[in-house]
Amino acid sequence: MENNKNLLKTGLVMMAIAWGLFMAASDYLCGDQKEREQLENFLSKARIVRVSKGQAGGRTAPWIVSLDDGRMKGRAIFKYVHRPRPAMIPDSYFYELAAYELNKLLDLDIMPTVVARKLDGRNGSLQVMLTGVITEAQRQRKGLTPPDEEAFQQALAEVVVFENLVYDQCLDQDDILISPNTWQVWRIDFSESFAPVPELLADCPIRRCSRELFNSLSRLDPGLLTNKVKSYLSEQEIEALLKRKDLIIAAIKKLIEEQGEEAVLFTKKKN
Amino acid sequence: MNSIIRRKRTGQKLLFLLVWLVWLTRPVLPAEQIPCRWSGVEKIVVVGDLHGDYDHFVEILKGIGLVDSSLSWTGGQAFLVQTGDVLDRGPDARKIFDLIRKLETEAEAAGGQVQMLIGNHEEMNITGIAFDYEDYVTVEQFISFLPEDYLARKQKELEKKARRGRDIRHLWQEVIDFDLEARKKYLVNFNQKYGKWIARKNAVIKINDTVFVHGGISEEFSRWKLEDINNRLRYELGVFQKAILNLSPPTDMKLEIVYRSNGPLWYRELALANGSLSEEQVDRILNNLEAKQIIVAHTPRLILTIDDMRRFGGKIWIVDTGISQAYGGHMRALIINDGQFSLWGVNHGK
Numbered sequence A: 001m002e003n004n005k006n007l008l009k010t011g012l013v014m015m016a017i018a019w020g021l022f023m024a025a026s027d028y029l030c031g032d033q034k035e036r037e038q039l040e041n042f043l044s045k046a047r048i049v050r051v052s053k054g055q056a057g058g059r060t061a062p063w064i065v066s067l068d069d070g071r072m073k074g075r076a077i078f079k080y081v082h083r084p085r086p087a088m089i090p091d092s093y094f095y096e097l098a099a100y101e102l103n104k105l106l107d108l109d110i111m112p113t114v115v116a117r118k119l120d121g122r123n124g125s126l127q128v129m130l131t132g133v134i135t136e137a138q139r140q141r142k143g144l145t146p147p148d149e150e151a152f153q154q155a156l157a158e159v160v161v162f163e164n165l166v167y168d169q170c171l172d173q174d175d176i177l178i179s180p181n182t183w184q185v186w187r188i189d190f191s192e193s194f195a196p197v198p199e200l201l202a203d204c205p206i207r208r209c210s211r212e213l214f215n216s217l218s219r220l221d222p223g224l225l226t227n228k229v230k231s232y233l234s235e236q237e238i239e240a241l242l243k244r245k246d247l248i249i250a251a252i253k254k255l256i257e258e259q260g261e262e263a264v265l266f267t268k269k270k271n
Numbered sequence B: 001m002n003s004i005i006r007r008k009r010t011g012q013k014l015l016f017l018l019v020w021l022v023w024l025t026r027p028v029l030p031a032e033q034i035p036c037r038w039s040g041v042e043k044i045v046v047v048g049d050l051h052g053d054y055d056h057f058v059e060i061l062k063g064i065g066l067v068d069s070s071l072s073w074t075g076g077q078a079f080l081v082q083t084g085d086v087l088d089r090g091p092d093a094r095k096i097f098d099l100i101r102k103l104e105t106e107a108e109a110a111g112g113q114v115q116m117l118i119g120n121h122e123e124m125n126i127t128g129i130a131f132d133y134e135d136y137v138t139v140e141q142f143i144s145f146l147p148e149d150y151l152a153r154k155q156k157e158l159e160k161k162a163r164r165g166r167d168i169r170h171l172w173q174e175v176i177d178f179d180l181e182a183r184k185k186y187l188v189n190f191n192q193k194y195g196k197w198i199a200r201k202n203a204v205i206k207i208n209d210t211v212f213v214h215g216g217i218s219e220e221f222s223r224w225k226l227e228d229i230n231n232r233l234r235y236e237l238g239v240f241q242k243a244i245l246n247l248s249p250p251t252d253m254k255l256e257i258v259y260r261s262n263g264p265l266w267y268r269e270l271a272l273a274n275g276s277l278s279e280e281q282v283d284r285i286l287n288n289l290e291a292k293q294i295i296v297a298h299t300p301r302l303i304l305t306i307d308d309m310r311r312f313g314g315k316i317w318i319v320d321t322g323i324s325q326a327y328g329g330h331m332r333a334l335i336i337n338d339g340q341f342s343l344w345g346v347n348h349g350k
């Protein structure tokens, strides 16, 4: 009887600890900027506990991976399809990794952390899997409105600039994930981006941009950028990327000229 | 003696030539005239993703009475709709294709129809991207679509290695994973013998007031004419086939259907319970299609009662029940008889 009680006590304490760790981990997984490196480390080194294949949906059929480094647990999305251009149906985890490098260079925080890793003999990208999020499509269907509409619109404006830079689908409602507690906005799925098109997206006009992002773009050194992405992108893809960066800066400058700085640039509100 | 044989051979050759010439002049519909709409159909049997499970397919057909014990069509004027994804994950896609080909002719002669739709796995094997995924093209499927002479050669080569203690299955798996020449042989032969035939199928058909499609119809595609969807898909698959058969160089055509995430072969939202679609959107889609309901597959679902197939009050029906052993082997079919929907197979399979 006493034994059982003790067992129960120990069990409860352990559950509490596990819960604490889990909460810490999920906080962690929300991608605080300074913890990015730790998170990259976790994704790169943590023990693979479980791999679930064929559950995530999506045309690349990514795997859902459970990770544990003894200190924290978490789940991640593993993409291994690798069909870089000039394939007739381009789709590659390389483009995820290239997009993430840009995300870091520009000090944006719209992509969940992602690293290159080998799993079950396959090279791929391993990305923090956001939990408890809803897609923009689900938000609209449920009629949920953000507590701070302006902050939300600002976040979407940043996404539009980034989509023009990497040349990916405009505000795809299934690729925008929202944390319903913090209303942080995430953009996932870049595995088809970086088409070597030296133009901005025709159907995705840039209307606003944060001062921070505009400055980062303006200061971005082409040599540094090239260096960061050259393991993932071809010369033509990089050339077009650099061209789009310049076009974005020019487009924003033009908007400022026409509408005044206040209408175009904003200082990011924190949610 | 020799000369008689020679004369006989020449005669045979001539006969073959004649038969071949007649076959060439058989009435083949121009691709853009392949029908995709029927009305006044009394009985429709719908079978979902098969993924190489020939045995389960046969069991379903026999169970419903569409074929007899010698696998001849006994369905009369019924329509059999197989909603695509015959290929991958299981062993026997080729046997399924062969049976469907045979039944197509027999059913048509009886006033019925066998309509196999194009699924995303058919697209992936025609274009070759199935090889980019772990475990899609199984060893059995790979071998079954290799040209005979090449298969014999390769088999010998691998058996030699196997005698030194390697597992022959593993060796074949390595061929699938790394041997680019073997993959090319597979793709060319598959496309010649089956791909061209598959590419003359439809992605979307409409029977009475019901639309059938492998993945789904998104709002964007509900504004297309069914004929335009089917013709565009056939055109795009044709470009891939020409590139694979070395008839023309690869191009970077803008893909409007192939690999489009909201295209008819890949779109999932109609089947996802927590998806993004509202009932109003479903109504708009149906309205654009001038249809009462859409039957979709592609997204596996555990079906225990007919209600499990139904979404949005019967506007959407999901028939990917996981028939293949690779998906649990749940043998089911949806039967539409005079507008009444019923489920076959709850007591068959798992």
Ligand SMILES: Nc1ncnc2c1ncn2[C@@H]1O[C@H](COP(=O)(O)OP(=O)(O)OP(=O)(O)O)[C@@H](O)[C@H]1O
Pocket: A056, A057, A058, A059, A060, A061, A062, A077, A112, A127, A128, A129, A130, A131, A174, A188, A189, A190, A191, B261
């Ligand atoms: N980091 C992430 N956190 C949470 N969910 C994710 C994450 N990455 C992907 N997912 C989910 O996994 C599924 C597939 O991911 P993704 O869209 O990146 O793959 P895909 O194969 O390129 O899909 P698609 O066919 O839509 O292009 C999606 O439902 C997506 O919402």
Ligand SMILES: [Mg+2]
Pocket: A059, A060, A189, A190, A191, A192
């Ligand atoms: Mg994608």
